[in-house]
Amino acid sequence: MKKNNLNSPLIVTDPVVATLDFFKKITKDLISKNIGVTVFSDIHKNPVKSDVYKGTDVYDAEKNDCIIGIGGGAAIDVARAIVLRVNHREDLFKYDDLIGGDVYVTNDVPHFITIPTTAGTGSEVGRSAIIADDITHQKKILFSPKLLAKIIFADPMLTMELPAAVTAATGMDALTHNMEAYIAKMSHPLCEGIALEAISLIHQSIEQAVNQPDLKSRSNMMIASLMGAVAFQKGLGVVHSLAHPLSSLLDTHHGLANAVNLPYGMEFNIEGSEDKFRRIARTLELKEENGLGVVNYLFELNNNINIPHKLSSIGVKEEHLNTLADLAIADFAHPNNPKPVTRTDFYNLYSKAL
Ligand SMILES: NC(=O)c1ccc[n+]([C@@H]2O[C@H](COP(=O)([O-])OP(=O)(O)OC[C@H]3O[C@@H](n4cnc5c(N)ncnc54)[C@H](O)[C@@H]3O)[C@@H](O)[C@H]2O)c1
Numbered sequence: 001m002k003k004n005n006l007n008s009p010l011i012v013t014d015p016v017v018a019t020l021d022f023f024k025k026i027t028k029d030l031i032s033k034n035i036g037v038t039v040f041s042d043i044h045k046n047p048v049k050s051d052v053y054k055g056t057d058v059y060d061a062e063k064n065d066c067i068i069g070i071g072g073g074a075a076i077d078v079a080r081a082i083v084l085r086v087n088h089r090e091d092l093f094k095y096d097d098l099i100g101g102d103v104y105v106t107n108d109v110p111h112f113i114t115i116p117t118t119a120g121t122g123s124e125v126g127r128s129a130i131i132a133d134d135i136t137h138q139k140k141i142l143f144s145p146k147l148l149a150k151i152i153f154a155d156p157m158l159t160m161e162l163p164a165a166v167t168a169a170t171g172m173d174a175l176t177h178n179m180e181a182y183i184a185k186m187s188h189p190l191c192e193g194i195a196l197e198a199i200s201l202i203h204q205s206i207e208q209a210v211n212q213p214d215l216k217s218r219s220n221m222m223i224a225s226l227m228g229a230v231a232f233q234k235g236l237g238v239v240h241s242l243a244h245p246l247s248s249l250l251d252t253h254h255g256l257a258n259a260v261n262l263p264y265g266m267e268f269n270i271e272g273s274e275d276k277f278r279r280i281a282r283t284l285e286l287k288e289e290n291g292l293g294v295v296n297y298l299f300e301l302n303n304n305i306n307i308p309h310k311l312s313s314i315g316v317k318e319e320h321l322n323t324l325a326d327l328a329i330a331d332f333a334h335p336n337n338p339k340p341v342t343r344t345d346f347y348n349l350y351s352k353a354l
């Protein structure tokens with residue numbers, strides 16, 4: 001910040017991280033260096049547009065000169081959306097990537113720094129922010145290369161106190177990114193190489209990171225999460241489109257929603273991607289070197305890290321399925337799935353996972 005003549009950051013975080021010791025230490029250190037600090041933490045678990053508007057109002061009122069996002073994907077996404085909004089004042093969803101809104105991101109944006117405290121979304125290295133509509137709760141994706149952080153401090157020490165359930169859910173989000181990116185329909189050998197290596201790191205470390213955390217396992221999870229976000233520049237797929245509606249409708253945590261749906265979504269994708277599944281199975285050192293081997297591995301992994309096999313265990317009911325299928329077919333992730341997904345496919349996948 002000093003190098004860039006900046007001395008008044010808006011720190012965007014969530015209400016839980018704002019109370020943690022490492023967060024207090026970061027703000028204390030900044031103040032001791034004569035840097036004025038404004039903290040904005042009034043955000044939802046699944047962030048909505050009004051969170052972004054409120055944060056931008058604070059930035060304006062406090063005359064901040066840069067933005068630091070500290071936290072999980074939720075806090076970093078809100079921080080990134082405020083970075084966009086500071087000099088782009090049309091309705092936030094005019095910049096929705098799905099309708100080509102990225103072309104309107106033309107003005108300068110404030111200096112942006114990210115500090116992840118979960119190992120899952122990889123949002124710290126991303127160019128997009130996922131923000132939901134306050135009323136419909138549909139998740140929209142704001143995207144522009146201008147929204148990349150200028151510098152990222154990915155320090156696994158900040159994840160050492162992350163509770164087991166959050167470590168499991170966020171870690172499975174990272175695994176979902178890497179698996180979906182690897183099989184996504186475009187050809188992108190760079191992303192595919194990164195995804196396979198990250199799958200290997202997660203395989204080596206996720207159970208340890210959840211059940212007996214040490215710095216090595218937490219470090220591997222943090223780097224694999226960041227690699228996932230690089231890999232999924234290639235695209236995501238059916239699992240994220242199954243997961244997003246659960247967050248919209250039932251406020252389910254994003255990683256947990258992915259974790260439960262991942263084995264079912266991967267099973268759906270085997271047909272036509274047999275070679276890629278063989279490569280994933282080899283990366284996971286499975287005896288059964290095929291798609292079903294991967295699906296069985298995922299169910300067992302969920303078991304070992306206390307993630308349920310069924311959507312009914314996380315509050316989904318039969319009467320939700322039609323609305324979920326409507327939201328899933330409208331979602332931005334599945335057009336990159338290796339095979340097309342219909343509304344009926346979504347309905348059937350939800351029913352199978354129920
Ligand atoms: N931008 C992207 O590319 C991208 C990709 C995937 C997901 N997302 C978005 O990210 C969000 C999910 O992010 P997430 O999975 O990191 O969860 P999160 O940000 O919701 O954090 C999960 C919980 O962990 C707590 N927490 C965070 N760090 C902690 C720490 N070090 N110690 C103790 N508790 C801590 C938080 O307060 C919160 O209660 C969703 O909104 C999702 O849509 C964005």
Ligand SMILES: [Fe+2]
Nearest residue numbers: 121173177254
């Ligand atoms: Fe995700």
